[in-house]
Amino acid sequence: MADTLINKVAESGLITLDLEKYVPKGETEVFDLKDFLFMGMILKEKDFREALKKQDWEKFRNKNVAITCTADAIIPVWAYMLITSYLQPIANEIVLGNKKDLYKAIFLKNISSINAKDFSDKKIVIKGCGDTPIDDFAYAEATRILMPVAKSIMYGEPCSTVPVFKKK
Numbered sequence: 001m002a003d004t005l006i007n008k009v010a011e012s013g014l015i016t017l018d019l020e021k022y023v024p025k026g027e028t029e030v031f032d033l034k035d036f037l038f039m040g041m042i043l044k045e046k047d048f049r050e051a052l053k054k055q056d057w058e059k060f061r062n063k064n065v066a067i068t069c070t071a072d073a074i075i076p077v078w079a080y081m082l083i084t085s086y087l088q089p090i091a092n093e094i095v096l097g098n099k100k101d102l103y104k105a106i107f108l109k110n111i112s113s114i115n116a117k118d119f120s121d122k123k124i125v126i127k128g129c130g131d132t133p134i135d136d137f138a139y140a141e142a143t144r145i146l147m148p149v150a151k152s153i154m155y156g157e158p159c160s161t162v163p164v165f166k167k168k
Contacts (some may be wrong), residue, residue, distance in 0.1 A: 002148050009115050015119065018127040019134045019142060022113075024106035026035055026092055028099055029064045031083060034071035048079065064093040066102040104137060111141045120149045126158040126164075 017159050019051075036051050038044050067083050069075050080096055095102040125140055139155070146153055147165055154161035 012062065014125050014154075015122045016125045016158060017119075017142060018115075019111070019138050020127070020130045020132045022107060022110040022138070023132055023134070024064065024103055028102060029060050029063045029065050030099060031060070031065055031067045031087070033067075033069035033075055033079065033083075034073070037069075037071055037073055038138055040071055043073065043075060043079055049082070052082060052086060054087070057090055060087055061090045062092055064102055064106060065091045065095070066099050067094065068098050069122050070075075071077055078155050086112055104135070107135070107138055108141055111138060112144065114142065114145055116145055116149045119146050121151045123152045123154070124150050125154045125156065128162075141144065 009061050033043070034040065036048050037044065038047065065087055067080055067087075084094055093102070095105045097105075124146055126139060126146075143153055143164060150165065151167050152163070153165040155164055156162050
């Protein structure tokens with residue numbers, strides 16, 4: 001009598017979602033307003049506008065850009081809007097904040113592209129291990145998107161999962 005090996009994972013109907021494929025790609029740059037402040041504290045509109053006209057914007061072409069001010073200064077809203085107006089035609093993504101804020105915003109945007117209908121009434125395992133560390137917010141967002149349609153959601157690997165959600 002020969003024992004037949006059965007791959008129970010393959011027969012389980014589990015669908016693995018790997019969040020690594022949604023990790024932001026591409027180069028990032030930071031546009032720091034501190035370099036445009038008078039005495040490191042004050043934004044003078046006329047000087048600022050002139051400096052922006054002379055700025056080499058090409059260094060931001062096809063990059064993801066975080067707009068920030070690392071100086072302790074009060075920056076008027078229109079200044080961020082003006083910078084955005086220069087960056088929008090050439091940059092991939094633009095976020096007000098630091099590099100970490102930029103990474104998170106792009107990651108969330110990428111996750112939002114998940115077509116939930118593809119996972120309708122499916123048993124989903126959101127992959128928990130990989131070569132790239134994935135932040136907690138990404139797992140929470142994927143769960144939020146998939147919960148309304150999934151039959152169940154688990155975390156981990158198909159051979160060792162932690163139940164997260166099961167439709168009643």
